[in-house]
Amino acid sequence: MKKIVVLFTVAITLMACNSKKKKEEIVKAEIDSTAVKVENVVSENVLVYEGLLPCADCEGIETILKIDVVDNKFQLSSTYKGKKPETNFIEKGNINTERGLEKDPDGTIYILNWDKPEKDQVYYGYYSKNPEKLYLLDKSKKIIKSKLNYFLELNE
Template identity: 45%
Template sequence: MKKIFLILLISSFVFSCNSRRSERVMYAAPLSDMQSSIIADTKSLEETSTYEGVLPCADCAGIQTILKIYHGDGTMESHKFELTTVYKGKSPEKKFFQKGNFNLERGLEQDPNGTIYILNWNLPEEKQLYFGYNAGAPNKLYSLDRKREKNKSDLNYTLTLKEL
């Protein structure tokens, strides 16, 4: 008699656990929809801007430059860049690839709403690179000097935003 009672008790316990598990699955579906919504929102924040152009070079035909800016989720830690430069007219052509973090600074010369990208902001100042754009023309990125000013030259020190 005790064995039968024990078997009934164990089987009722097992079956009761199974019914709860199906309830959990029922409630998991809306959570999954919510998670996919969060993921979609996060991806929209992870924009990439690609600027291209040929910058002047003193001893070559020009420096083919591609700068990719990964804006991330808006936090400083998520700001990343990739810079590819190819020195044209050299034999062999020298190609350099650089990755790192960037920071943003507001104000470019007389434009308080302009933006400056400080590439390698977490490294010593001599390893930092500066690019910036005016608020009215964000598709034209200027290569800046160490004082974070546009190069005063008749040569073209700009990169152009490429539309995807």
């Protein structure tokens, strides 16, 4: 009888350990799932535009503009291709928006460094019918008219 009780006790202990291990695995999976959801929420709030802008003395300026639409922050990364060594600049700051781009009242203009002097501000804008194409604008907030590509494309 004692052997049966001991075996029964051992079996219950093993089942409890396995149950605890499974609960830990479930909790870990839930934590991992939550982390992925939080990461997706963060990435949904950040728009990333990329492209190769013209350059007078290099092959082009590889440009990545990240816009945090919730915190109104930006990060602009510019790499001068074909230069030895390739030069990379990263600028971070505050961003603001204006409605209307040229003849499109529903277009949007992003003002990078809006809280700094006008000479330090950079303008990008898109037409309401094509928000995937973000144009570099001149100092008067107009699209640069050129045969060269002065735009970035939304990276989804």
